[in-house]
Amino acid sequence: MKRLATGPANASEQLARKFAEYVPLTPEDRRIVSDLGSETRHVRRRHDLIVEGARHRAVFLVIDGILMRYRILRDGRRQVVSLIIPGDFAGVPGCFFTRALYSIKAVADATVAQISLTDLYGLFATHPKLAAKVFWSFSCDSAVYAENLVVIGRRAALERVAHFLLELLTRMQVVGLADHRSYCLPLSQEMIGDALGLSLAYVNRVIRELADDGLVTFEDQRVVIHDVEALSALADFERGYLKPVPITELVDPPAAERVLHREPLLA
Amino acid sequence: MKRLATGPANASEQLARKFAEYVPLTPEDRRIVSDLGSETRHVRRRHDLIVEGARHRAVFLVIDGILMRYRILRDGRRQVVSLIIPGDFAGVPGCFFTRALYSIKAVADATVAQISLTDLYGLFATHPKLAAKVFWSFSCDSAVYAENLVVIGRRAALERVAHFLLELLTRMQVVGLADHRSYCLPLSQEMIGDALGLSLAYVNRVIRELADDGLVTFEDQRVVIHDVEALSALADFERGYLKPVPITELVDPPAAERVLHREPLLA
């Protein structure tokens, strides 16, 4: 259960790592994120960070650990809506609603940096470029949700599980928590089922089938994907949706192409 | 098939209508949107506005008509990822990726205002407050995707259809295209199935069942929900996820609470 990379100690390091390829943070950005997220909080495995229906006071940048965002329906059925790994924000897009739409629970002991909504919203007035980067990343999360709609809506159980493992491989790689084919996955099979709309028992059978075919191995909490190519083909996995365009073009477009005249910013 | 409201003629009117409650647009905002979206385009029913894999050059603000965002898998299975109604943006979040992740097709003849990516990105430099409002609305779209994950992942067919009809009722009401219990729904049962991960034949049976129970009526292209309360109970529908907090607090937080000092905006 060794870690591939030592967890970064603070918020700005972890965010910079996630954003590295696409949303380069300036030293100034990192200083601000460090300031904003200086108040860290630990969430123990199986404990809730946010409970559905509660009022929002902050968002949380995950520094270490894994959390899941979920809803439990009246009759006990549970759907996991997203897995939140280091570098991701927890509490988004709930922060745009007065009360939390979902609960968020730590799946493995987690450390998060707390950013008050006041500070977050204030970024628009004080550091609009950084605000743009953060909101750009919020928007990109939609792409993951949309893709998962295709997974759950139109793929068979085997494909769903395969896709799930590959998406997580890719996301973990981005933040340096996976090598080219393996990572630590602290989820029970029940949680995987709840993320994919499958029953616990069936997830177990499907995983067994994938293992029997020599495609993946689970040992302890580590997943090893022995043939990423083959599994991707099986799942019809295209990782494009996890690779947005660099935001540089967005925040700093070529000056010549700006068509609108400027307005005073803080009028 | 009468319309409840006459369709607004231009982009800023339609956006203002959608944003009315939550994201008040200033007169200046509306002028800018009018400028940006002055180039309109018509998309005939069944024609594609964007084809998966194409390079992105613009986003489109829907003025009139309905479109759907979808993917077709290798073996022909189709998943509709979202319905795009007047006031929504088409081409988001695809615009954050070099190539379109999904195709977008008009379900009913549509009119859209075209906004080039250059102009959209340029908003951050030229009109950051308006950019904030637009990106805030992009982020809110995530909430709809997440909710639909719960619908498709953990709800039975009857509940899915009921939830679908209620979500659309609420969204159409926001832009003045539905009264308190009915609206025009130009979708075939096959499309509804593709949005909900169900087969055409089964959608038909479920709709029949809802009709037999006197909960809804389909006539011509109009849906009438006879008992919104009962249907909401059946579907476990909570419309909170369609009602974000007003953005005013976000863009104009109380000055006293701003903790960070300001930086020059266009350094």
Place this chain on the structure above:
DNA sequence: CGTCGCTTTGATCATGATCAAGGGATGTGG
């Protein structure tokens, strides 16, 4: 040492898919 969380496996069931066929409306080209 006993409980709890998690995995594994079997047996049975049912929701919803698939296949097939027909009918009504609308549209289109000859």
Place this chain on the structure above:
DNA sequence: CCACATCCCTTGATCATGATCAAAGCGACG
């Protein structure tokens, strides 16, 4: 104006994917 095609709805019969129920084993942990 008719013939034909297409789209969409409807319904029946059958099938299968995956759910549900049940029970047992296995660590880990207190």
